[in-house]
Amino acid sequence: MKKILLASALLTSTVLMTASAADYVIDTEGAHASINFEASHLGFSVLAGRFNDFSGNFSYDKDNISASKVNVTIDTSSFDSNHAKRDKHVRSDDFLDVSKFAEATFVSNKVEDKGNGKLAITGTFTMHGVSKPLVIDAVTIGEGKDPWGGYRAGFSGTSTISMGEFGFKKDFGKVDLILHIEGIRQ
Template identity: 65%
Template structure:
């Protein structure tokens, strides 16, 4: 009888414990993820915006952070600065040149545990056909069951790029990114 109780208790414990290693799909369609940016406008103020269409996947292994991976693909034509005329200019050859470079991508090459839910995600970022190494400072927000029978995991991250590193004709300095990623376990 004791063995049955212990076995039942252990099975119950395993059932409520989250999986250590899992694959996730980024939930941008449910508006539970966003790729936001800001850049100084003429040195006087901040121009803010976002990319409305992107997709991605990530693998996360809490017991082996170094085995984690991230891949994100951004539709550059989905740039949205809340101003239609400015968005046309951002999509032009002066900036994103979306007719020639319709996507920007990030693929991780290394994930380092910084402690207390903080990660440094290093990877290759490709924009305008130019690939540069980029580090995203990331923090785990949380994880758990969702109301639809799935399991979710979320992170927030920041990084920046220099416009000159990606061949921009107009260089307003750094573009700062705020990334909010929620994934649904597969």
Template identity: 50%
Template sequence: MNRLIALGFALLLGFGATAHATEYKIDTAGAHAFIQFKIKHLGYSWLYGRFDEFEGRFNYDPKKPEASSVEVTINTASINSAHAERDKHLRGKDFLEVDKYPKATFKSTSFTPKGDGKAELKGTLTLHGVSREITIDVTEIGGGKDPWGGYRQGFHGTTEFALKDFGIDYNLGPASRTVQLILDVEGIAQNMM
């Protein structure tokens, strides 16, 4: 019986620890969140683009940031490099194969504060049918009340990875093997505690 009571208290304490985290919905409807990328073009210049359609949520408690979590789903067909023919190529078999892999996802596994508003976010990125752990360098931009009676929290993140790690092996030259992601996320609180 004592073990059952101890287990009950442990569960209650566990729920109590997470009950103060605020859940945020990423504000894509108001265009206050961006998933952008850049990759060298033949080693001569930078090519920039973005994904226009994605959704996600994150949990964040400034008093316990290490308990933070993030989940994002991206519509891969929404890739936009401001050039229709190039975007058609990027959606095709040489790159994203969006008919076969219409979604990319990210699910965090850890959030490690580094001080001074910096943190390291690790998680599993699934892209082009391949799942791998990536690390995102995060900077807290800020949080507070908005003019509409809500509460918002924003972060900036960067990461880079080799396209080949996700089964994308189209030869753009040795300078174009890695892609950099630039992530700017503003969330709207769903459950202020």
């Protein structure tokens, strides 16, 4: 009988720990999230921009960080460097080839608590038909009730990719990703 009670208690605590992670939808409608990038322009300056259209969700529990998950889908045709001619070129088959590869995705497989609100989010980033491991160095910004009766959590993160690893015809080196994510608990 004691074994059954112990097993039930362990199962219940496991279920409660798993169930305590909250699910969030990334707030793109309210423009409280952004996926930005910076890249060297021929070694003379920095080209900055963003992807205007993306969606995603995450699960997060500050008391059980390792149970967290992140999923993001980016509309590659929403590439925006604030220069229409350059944007058209980057969307072409020299780079993103948006007619063949309309989406880029990130799916986490591990979230690690680094202490003091810092996280390492490891997952698979797929772009231009190529999937590569990616680690996002993230920091917790905050969480709590919002003025509209909801509950939100926010994070910032950075990572770097190498264009050559994703099979672009043109390779101008490394691209820094700068992420600002705010989610609304469901």
